[in-house]
Amino acid sequence: MVSSPKPTVKFRKDYQPSQYLIKHTDLIFQLFDSHVLVTAEIDIESNPNRKNPQELTPLVLDGDELELLEIYVNGSNLDSTQYEIVDNGLIVKQTAEKFTLKTLTKIYPQQNTSLEGLYQSNGKFCTQCEAEGFRKITYYIDRPEIMSEFKVRIEGNKNQYPQLLSNGNMLSSGDLDNGMHYVEWHDPFPKPCYLFALVAGDFDCLEDNFTTMSGRNVKLELFVDKGKLDQCRFAMDSLIKSMEWDEQKFGREYDLDLYMIVAVSDFNMGAMENKGLNIFNTRYVLANTQTATDSDFEGVERVIAHEYFHNWTGNRITCRDWFQLSLKEGLTVFRDQKFSEDMQSKAVQRIDQVKIIRAAQFAEDSGPMAHPIRPDSYIEMNNFYTVTVYNKGAEVIGMMHTLLGEEGFRKGMDLYFERHDGQAVTCEDFIKSMEDANNVDWTLFRHWYSQAGTPSVKVTLSKVASGQFKLHCQQSCPATPGQDVKKPFMIPIKVGLLSTRGKPIQFKANGATLASEALLVMTESEQTFILDCDEEEVIPSLLRDFSAPIKLEYKYTQAQLAQLFASDPNSFNRWDAGQTLMSEILLNDNEIIDEAALKIIADAVSAILHDENLDNALKALAVQLPSLNSLIGLSNNINMDQLINKHQQLKKYLAQSLEHVWFSAYNTTAGDNSGARWLRNIALSYLLRANEDQHFELAVSQQNHANNMTDEISALQVIALSSEKFKADYINRFYKKWAHEDLVLDKWFTAQVLNENDDVIEHIRELLNHEKFSIENPNKVRAVIGSFAGGNLTQFHNPTGAGYELLADIIIKLNSINPQIAGRLTTLFNQWKKFDVKRQALIKEQLFRIKSTDNLSNDVYEIVDKSLQM
Ligand code: TRP
Ligand code: ZN
Numbered sequence: 001m002v003s004s005p006k007p008t009v010k011f012r013k014d015y016q017p018s019q020y021l022i023k024h025t026d027l028i029f030q031l032f033d034s035h036v037l038v039t040a041e042i043d044i045e046s047n048p049n050r051k052n053p054q055e056l057t058p059l060v061l062d063g064d065e066l067e068l069l070e071i072y073v074n075g076s077n078l079d080s081t082q083y084e085i086v087d088n089g090l091i092v093k094q095t096a097e098k099f100t101l102k103t104l105t106k107i108y109p110q111q112n113t114s115l116e117g118l119y120q121s122n123g124k125f126c127t128q129c130e131a132e133g134f135r136k137i138t139y140y141i142d143r144p145e146i147m148s149e150f151k152v153r154i155e156g157n158k159n160q161y162p163q164l165l166s167n168g169n170m171l172s173s174g175d176l177d178n179g180m181h182y183v184e185w186h187d188p189f190p191k192p193c194y195l196f197a198l199v200a201g202d203f204d205c206l207e208d209n210f211t212t213m214s215g216r217n218v219k220l221e222l223f224v225d226k227g228k229l230d231q232c233r234f235a236m237d238s239l240i241k242s243m244e245w246d247e248q249k250f251g252r253e254y255d256l257d258l259y260m261i262v263a264v265s266d267f268n269m270g271a272m273e274n275k276g277l278n279i280f281n282t283r284y285v286l287a288n289t290q291t292a293t294d295s296d297f298e299g300v301e302r303v304i305a306h307e308y309f310h311n312w313t314g315n316r317i318t319c320r321d322w323f324q325l326s327l328k329e330g331l332t333v334f335r336d337q338k339f340s341e342d343m344q345s346k347a348v349q350r351i352d353q354v355k356i357i358r359a360a361q362f363a364e365d366s367g368p369m370a371h372p373i374r375p376d377s378y379i380e381m382n383n384f385y386t387v388t389v390y391n392k393g394a395e396v397i398g399m400m401h402t403l404l405g406e407e408g409f410r411k412g413m414d415l416y417f418e419r420h421d422g423q424a425v426t427c428e429d430f431i432k433s434m435e436d437a438n439n440v441d442w443t444l445f446r447h448w449y450s451q452a453g454t455p456s457v458k459v460t461l462s463k464v465a466s467g468q469f470k471l472h473c474q475q476s477c478p479a480t481p482g483q484d485v486k487k488p489f490m491i492p493i494k495v496g497l498l499s500t501r502g503k504p505i506q507f508k509a510n511g512a513t514l515a516s517e518a519l520l521v522m523t524e525s526e527q528t529f530i531l532d533c534d535e536e537e538v539i540p541s542l543l544r545d546f547s548a549p550i551k552l553e554y555k556y557t558q559a560q561l562a563q564l565f566a567s568d569p570n571s572f573n574r575w576d577a578g579q580t581l582m583s584e585i586l587l588n589d590n591e592i593i594d595e596a597a598l599k600i601i602a603d604a605v606s607a608i609l610h611d612e613n614l615d616n617a618l619k620a621l622a623v624q625l626p627s628l629n630s631l632i633g634l635s636n637n638i639n640m641d642q643l644i645n646k647h648q649q650l651k652k653y654l655a656q657s658l659e660h661v662w663f664s665a666y667n668t669t670a671g672d673n674s675g676a677r678w679l680r681n682i683a684l685s686y687l688l689r690a691n692e693d694q695h696f697e698l699a700v701s702q703q704n705h706a707n708n709m710t711d712e713i714s715a716l717q718v719i720a721l722s723s724e725k726f727k728a729d730y731i732n733r734f735y736k737k738w739a740h741e742d743l744v745l746d747k748w749f750t751a752q753v754l755n756e757n758d759d760v761i762e763h764i765r766e767l768l769n770h771e772k773f774s775i776e777n778p779n780k781v782r783a784v785i786g787s788f789a790g791g792n793l794t795q796f797h798n799p800t801g802a803g804y805e806l807l808a809d810i811i812i813k814l815n816s817i818n819p820q821i822a823g824r825l826t827t828l829f830n831q832w833k834k835f836d837v838k839r840q841a842l843i844k845e846q847l848f849r850i851k852s853t854d855n856l857s858n859d860v861y862e863i864v865d866k867s868l869q870m
Pocket of ligand 1: 128130131268269270271272273306307329382385
């Protein structure tokens with residue numbers, strides 16, 4: 001066994017300003033068939049703000065898998081005593097207050113499967129430098145606070161790479177000898193190297209224009225694989241909408257004359273906000289109604305907006321160090337969420353956001369990787385692009401918005417931009433801007449940045465006198481790794497009151513004016529609020545719109561929950577009451593769900609389906625059971641077999657007892673819109689669950705006649721879930737039709753891994769050998785393994801352990817191919833402590849097997865090690 005040195009932990013408290021700054025960066029890339037030569041000329045200056053300004057230490061540069069060919073300081077060649085190549089970089093011993101360093105390095109992008117640094121995808125060159133990928137391109141101070149002005153020259157074969165792109169504006173271009181050509185770029189905005197980008201290839205391009213609010217014309221270019229232009233319009237329209245929205249909502253205008261987006265097939269994440277040259281996973285660009293589902297369209301709109309919004313929250317103002325990641329990600333997710341709420345249905349968007357928090361973030365917060373939105377330490381930064389930093393980070397910004405109101409929030413944002421434009425700053429700087437602009441003291445609010453874990457608030461309501469109630473709230477937060485005791489959080493709780501018959505009631509909270517809603521702000525571990533109204537009995541509607549990322553505990557009766565589910569005027573809470581009703585029944589100790597409870601839920605669901613005032617998308621959401629993932633996120637002790645049984649039992653009961661209702665919803669829900677399609681397809685899946693033999697033909701007929709991908713893939717999904725003997729024919733037919741569309745094939749793979757029968761694991765092992773599967777393509781790995789282990793919990797938790805073994809096999813294989821994706825998959829084991837001892841033992845066995853792998857990457861090591869320490 002090759003034992004690698006134990007990876008080092010980086011701590012936030014150890015932050016030191018860089019010894020040196022880089023004022024200018026001049027890069028020359030020469031692209032060849034087997035390698036790339038990188039010439040880097042960087043203007044170094046000592047940092048006046050360094051720790052010991054009287055001292056000049058050697059210059060330490062980061063570098064990873066680079067071959068150094070030449071090195072010069074101020075034009076003269078260094079001899080081997082003047083510099084030293086170390087494990088992860090280069091030390092230049094000869095130094096000065098100010099000098100120019102020039103290096104020539106050789107790299108091998110054609111062999112780079114990590115998809116970090118410079119690599120190839122479908123024969124095109126592209127880059128991914130966040131978080132620490134630039135060090136795989138050239139020797140550099142690879143930290144976000146080093147902001148430098150970049151000039152880039154790219155030379156490559158003109159036939160193979162007619163387009164040579166980088167950040168900023170094009171300066172010049174021209175032909176060279178031997179069929180080569182060059183393009184030179186200049187980005188006038190100093191930027192950290194993680195925002196550097198280079199693309200070279202032969203693309204189709206969709207062009208458009210945007211006139212900014214000050215009247216400047218911006219050229220918009222969308223580059224895609226040849227032949228895909230008919231899948232670009234929606235992404236371009238989304239970009240234009242985003243640009244308009246940021247001007248209207250935040251007064252922020254785009255700052256360059258050119259905005260480029262390039263779509264590539266091989267990408268570790270969704271997309272990357274490189275200045276002026278975004279690089280996207282094709283999944284978040286390519287879409288037309290034939291190839292993309294309604295939710296794919298939403299994803300495209302959201303991610304296009306997210307990357308565009310980064311131009312102000314991320315690029316113009318960036319992070320001082322990577323511990324501050326939520327400064328840009330939490331804020332930018334918040335912004336893309338508000339954008340989506342304005343473009344789509346607000347309630348539906350909010351429900352989707354909360355589903356992510358409950359199914360993924362609560363789980364992360366209760367597992368070995370629990371961390372504050374501003375982490376205190378990390379081994380591998382890639383492991384901290386998490387739902388906590390992104391989505392809980394967005395919830396924390398959302399609480400600021402709730403506390404300050406629209407106007408106050410905008411004032412804070414304006415001050416933040418005014419103070420920090422062009423700087424690399426911290427979360428603290430952001431909070432300070434909000435405080436100063438609004439004259440508030442948020443000492444307590446800061447705990448959201450420093451403490452991990454999901455707070456719980458226990459609420460009781462008692463009658464004090466006729467028409468007067470006391471709402472008592474008590475908060476607590478469980479221990480998380482490294483944080484045993486927690487200080488109280490500042491928690492905004494939005495509440496309403498309903499009469500026992502479900503009518504909204506006006507009330508006064510703590511003597512304030514009469515209103516139908518109040519914002520109660522907790523600042524202590526225990527607090528009481530007085531509510532005055534004209535009723536003898538009320539049902540509280542608590543934590544409306546999920547006004548804080550917490551678990552709220554209130555002892556509702558099933559009848560009260562059913563009442564809220566039927567009539568809460570707050571759409572979010574109406575949905576939430578249904579989820580709470582179902583969650584409690586699914587998670588209680590009963591081995592099976594009793595008849596009475598089943599009936600309460602079925603009646604409530606039936607009422608929802610018959611409610612003429614409710615739109616189809618909200619109906620679709622309301623009749624879906626809480627996912628197994630969200631149930632696991634809610635509880636620390638899971639009886640998996642019992643939970644899966646009860647989940648099946650409830651679905652089956654709803655399917656059968658409401659069969660005629662589903663049938664009529666399937667046949668009479670009209671409309672060529674996403675809400676209607678969603679509801680019809682949920683009805684279809686319930687119908688097949690009610691009686692597969694009888695309704696199978698409905699699915700087949702839908703597959704035959706669908707004129708959009710939402711209906712086509714929904715039909716395939718229920719077919720693939722079924723036990724029907726001939727289903728393989730339909731699966732093959734879909735394959736033949738779509739074998740040429742990579743993104744559609746991802747859906748085809750996923751549909752098959754969700755089958756809950758015992759033979760699915762064997763089938764997945766066959767899919768891994770399918771000619772269209774590639775372990776080097778993250779979308780394929782996510783479509784097959786990610787969807788299986790994250791979405792088919794019945795078989796992932798198969799009591800034989802075969803599901804765990806399958807995931808571990810892939811992690812071990814990917815460890816050397818793409819550590820970032822391997823690390824991400826490893827987190828799918830993180831909930832192991834919640835299961836029965838047998839499953840715990842089976843998962844631990846796989847974790848130990850992974851841990852003993854030769855040359856384990858930092859990415860995987862960090863996750864397994866923390867998981868095993870639980
Ligand atoms: N900054 C990107 C975003 O949120 C995230 C990202 C894209 C990323 N690719 C990455 C993060 C690779 C780490 C590694 O928009
Ligand atoms: Zn982002």
